Amino acid sequence: MKTTYLGQNCFLFTYKEKNILTDPFYNFGKEKSKFDISAQKIDYILITHAHGDHIADVKEVLDLHPEAIIIGQPEICGYFNHPNSIDINFGGSAKIDDLKISMVSASHTSSFPDGSYGGEPAGYIFRFPGKNIYFAGDTSVMSDMELFPKLFGNIDLAILPVGSHYTMCARKASFAAAELLKTKKVIGCHFDTFPPIEIDHKEAHQHFAVRNIDFTLPKLGEVFEL
Numbered sequence: 001m002k003t004t005y006l007g008q009n010c011f012l013f014t015y016k017e018k019n020i021l022t023d024p025f026y027n028f029g030k031e032k033s034k035f036d037i038s039a040q041k042i043d044y045i046l047i048t049h050a051h052g053d054h055i056a057d058v059k060e061v062l063d064l065h066p067e068a069i070i071i072g073q074p075e076i077c078g079y080f081n082h083p084n085s086i087d088i089n090f091g092g093s094a095k096i097d098d099l100k101i102s103m104v105s106a107s108h109t110s111s112f113p114d115g116s117y118g119g120e121p122a123g124y125i126f127r128f129p130g131k132n133i134y135f136a137g138d139t140s141v142m143s144d145m146e147l148f149p150k151l152f153g154n155i156d157l158a159i160l161p162v163g164s165h166y167t168m169c170a171r172k173a174s175f176a177a178a179e180l181l182k183t184k185k186v187i188g189c190h191f192d193t194f195p196p197i198e199i200d201h202k203e204a205h206q207h208f209a210v211r212n213i214d215f216t217l218p219k220l221g222e223v224f225e226l
Helices: 027-033 058-064 074-080 143-152 170-181 201-209
Strands: 002-005 013-015 018-022 044-046 069-072 085-086 093-096 099-105 122-128 131-135 157-161 185-189 213-217 224-226
Touching: 044 058, 044 224, 069 074, 074 085, 122 143, 143 170, 143 224, 157 170, 170 185, 170 201, 201 213
Parallel strands: 018 044, 044 069, 069 085, 131 157, 157 185, 185 213
Antiparallel strands: 002 013, 002 224, 013 018, 093 099, 099 122, 122 131
């Protein structure tokens, strides 16, 4: 599996030639990422919650890739009323070949830009042979995180928000990674997009370094092999 960071909580995951776009918000930073949605093949759109900085570009994706399948809460799938969708809820999973994507809780809020109810916010565990990746979505530290390695096995990588203000800061995320998730590798997200979530990169790295966690603050357009 590989992933490309496209800003905020938007990543393009590729697994066995299937492309999964998370929380579409790529237009905000595309002058740096150089991401061209029209040049892609989008098979799935995975949504954690309904806030505007997580769904802003869903309509464009569906206009260009009407065959794409939305994966998300029943409320989110219902809102977009897209004929191709997999509406799951907490405890449920979607399968893509031998990749299983399980919905887990997140501590946040969720409403659409028009004020309508977006369901409960979520994170996801990506499970494929020999690996587990925790894709947290927007969240604070929560006790449920301690259950994830017990339920799913070792968390090989956690993708965690670190921007503070609306989510965890780097200090809290490093605590969650070390004490609850028991993971040794973290990619940060949901930072620097807007003034309230601009962070000190050096300080963020220090919080993870003291806990001996391999930590990355990705650049727009950066590609990772997972």
